[in-house]
Amino acid sequence: MDKKLIAICGDAVEELRKLPDKSINLIVTDPPYNLNKDYGTNQDNLEFDEYLEFSRQWLKEAHRVLSDNGSLYVFMGMRYISYIYSILEHEIGMYFNSWITWYYTQGTGKTKGFSPRHDDILLFTKHHTKFVFNLDDIRVPQKFYRSVNNMRGANPGNVWEFSHMHYCNKNRQKHPTQKPEALYERMILASSNKGDTILDPFVGSGTLLRVCQQTDRLGIGIDNNPEYIKMTNERLNSPFTGFDSIDERMKRVPNDLNDAQIRIEYIQNHIKWFLAYHPDAINEFVEEVKRKYCNKLIESGQYALVDQLSKGRS
Structure with missing residues (x-):
């Protein structure tokens, strides 16, 4: 300890x-x-x-x-x-x-x-x-x-x-x-x-x-x-995998993230700002990003980069 x-x-x-x-x-x-x-x-x-x-x-x-x-x-x-x-x-x-x-x-x-x-x-x-x-x-x-x-x-x-x-x-x-x-x-x-x-x-x-x-x-x-x-x-003395609870709003993905550069910067910052102590919630957040902005991510070439965030390779 x-x-x-x-x-x-x-x-x-x-x-x-x-x-x-x-x-x-x-x-x-x-x-x-x-x-x-x-x-x-x-x-x-x-x-x-x-x-x-x-x-x-x-x-x-x-x-x-x-x-x-x-x-x-x-x-x-x-x-x-x-x-x-x-x-x-x-x-x-x-x-x-x-x-x-x-x-x-x-x-x-x-x-x-x-x-x-x-x-x-x-x-x-x-x-x-x-x-x-x-x-x-x-x-x-x-x-x-x-x-x-x-x-x-x-x-x-x-x-x-x-x-x-x-x-x-x-x-x-x-x-x-x-x-x-x-x-x-x-x-x-x-x-x-x-x-x-x-x-x-x-x-x-x-x-x-x-x-x-x-x-x-x-x-x-x-x-x-x-x-x-x-x-x-x-x-x-036990391993830490994330706090045992979360305000569900922390996983919320804002609407209208239409500008490609703003979108990718925000997504990366979101994890740092809101999920720093909730690594077990990152996958859920990323999946919601992909669901909400799938076509825009593909068009801007950002889909793979977003996908990597949930795998710890950002």
Whole structure:
């Protein structure tokens, strides 16, 4: 395992207290939602006020260790999210930036009431204007090519659609709330730079450290379950073939790529821009290019060049 990736077994608050002030560039974490889930070493069932005090303690420590231009992304269930928001803004003094909705197509079924189909993620920053946000690194492909568009893509917005980590997914771990790697990919690329130190005080199955490993970041993960720390280390030592999930828009081929030179440059750039961490999606993208522009590729003599992209010979 890369020594720049550290998985610590211990209590989140206690381990956070050991970290120096302003030593972390970004925090991305999925803490317990207090929904009575079994996390092996503890049951997630604190009394209401106890849970808020627990949240208050770790959030204050998170704020202390965060750099002046750092950001915090925190997943949270609907019952407590307004309280977490209030703690961050009114008690700790962080600055609200975005309320992200992670939409998924399958979730818990209900017979009385509406079945949930989303989770929420709060983005707060330590400074109201001076914080890292790399929009170009997280853009999504445009629907149409227009010379006036930014062909690096569009802002992905605050509603993100990624599939749940279904039990049939080859990367599914024995963890009750494992999140898709592409969620963390977007947050980490947006709010940190290569070489930065990223922290997850509730690292669970190790998703954050796996994404840090592949995106050239330093990572610190904390969890009080030794089995999850073992799981994380095993995951970091496994071969990488691409992140286990993707925003389907990343494979989208813009319409109206009619100019031959623009078309070939865009296609090559698309793989670099949008599929750098998704090599297993390149073939699907190339096949869609050929389906959409087959005749034009043949006429311009570009068909063979495009075909090579999916074979790693570009």
